[in-house]
Amino acid sequence: MTQLPQNIGFVGAGNMASAIIGGLLSAGYDSARLCAIDPSEAAQTKLHNLGISEVGGQPGPTFRTSELVIVAVKPQFMQAATEGIKKHLAPETVVMSVAAGISVSALKDQLSNSNAPVVRCMPNTPALVGAGASGLFASPEVTDRQRAGIDAVMGVVGTTVWLEKESHIDVVTAISGSGPAYFFAFMEAMIATGERMGLDHETASQLTLQTALGAAKLATQQSDPVNELRRNVTSPGGTTERALESFDQDNLEALVNRGMQACLARAQEMAKEFG
Ligand SMILES: NC(=O)c1ccc[n+]([C@@H]2O[C@H](COP(=O)([O-])OP(=O)(O)OC[C@H]3O[C@@H](n4cnc5c(N)ncnc54)[C@H](OP(=O)(O)O)[C@@H]3O)[C@@H](O)[C@H]2O)c1
Incomplete structure (x- = not known):
C-alpha cells in the first residue's frame, strides 16, 4: 500500500470510477483519503x-490535496x-484521464497548464470484477x-502496461x-449454435461461459504460449x-484483423474529434 498516492480525487463517479474505488x-x-466530484445524486449516494x-459538485479539501486526480467522464x-x-x-498533482480520444496535449490545454503531469489510461470493463487490463501513457512531467503510484492504483482492478508512444493507446483500444466485446460476440455465436444443435439457452450459456473462463485461466496461468495450448487440445484427425x-x-485471422483495424481507425478518428 505504500506506493499508493496519499489522497485520490475522482471527477466523474460512474462505472469506471466506482470499479477503481x-x-x-x-x-x-x-476511504477518508478518497473524494469525488460528480453532479449526479445517484453517484453521490x-x-x-x-x-x-x-462527495459533491465542487472540489473540497481532500480533492485539493490529492496527489492523483482521475477524470472518468465521457x-x-x-x-x-x-x-x-x-x-x-496543486502543481504536482497528476491528472489521469480514462476517456477515449483525449490526447495529452488536449488534456494540458483543457487544464491551461502546458507543464501539467498528465496520464492517459485506457481501461476495460472487466475492471468491474478486478480482471481489467489498462494501457497507460504518461507525459514527460510524470x-x-x-507512475508507480498510478500503477498501484490501476493494479487493484487488473493488469497494467505502460506505453512508450501515445499513438499506442489507440492500439490498446x-x-x-x-476486446471484451469481441469475446462476448464469439460467446454469443457459440451459444446460438449450441441452441441450434439442440441444447437449451441456459445449458449452452453455462458451457460457453465456463469454457471462456477456463481457456483464459489456462492461457494466463500456464507458461505455454496460446498456440501451444491450442495444439494441445487438437488431436490429429x-x-x-x-x-x-x-x-x-x-x-478467422483476416476477420479479426479487419475488425481490429476498423476499431483502430475509429479510435484515431475520435482522437481527431476530441483533440
Ligand atoms: N475502455 C473501456 O472499456 C472503458 C470502460 C469504461 C469506461 N471507459 C471510459 O471511462 C470514462 C467513464 O466511463 P463510465 O462508464 O464510468 O461513465 P459513466 O458511468 O457515465 O460515469 C461518468 C459520470 O461522470 C458524471 N459527470 C458528467 N459530467 C461531469 C462533470 N463535468 N464533472 C463531474 N462529473 C461529471 C456523470 O454524471 P451524469 O450521469 O449525471 O452525466 C456520471 O456519473 C468514459 O470516458 C469511458 O469512455 C472506457
Missing part, C-alpha cells in the same frame, strides 16, 4: 454508502469536467514515483479496450481439428 477499498485504502464523505464532458477542477489542482480447419478456411 471498489478495488482501492477492498485493498484496504482509507453510492459513494456515501461506501464511506466516502467528500469524452464529450471532459472540457466541462477539467474546467471545474483546474484552479484547484515522475517514476508518480483495439485490443483490450474493445479429431473433432477440434475439424472445427479449426473450418475456421481457417473462413480465414
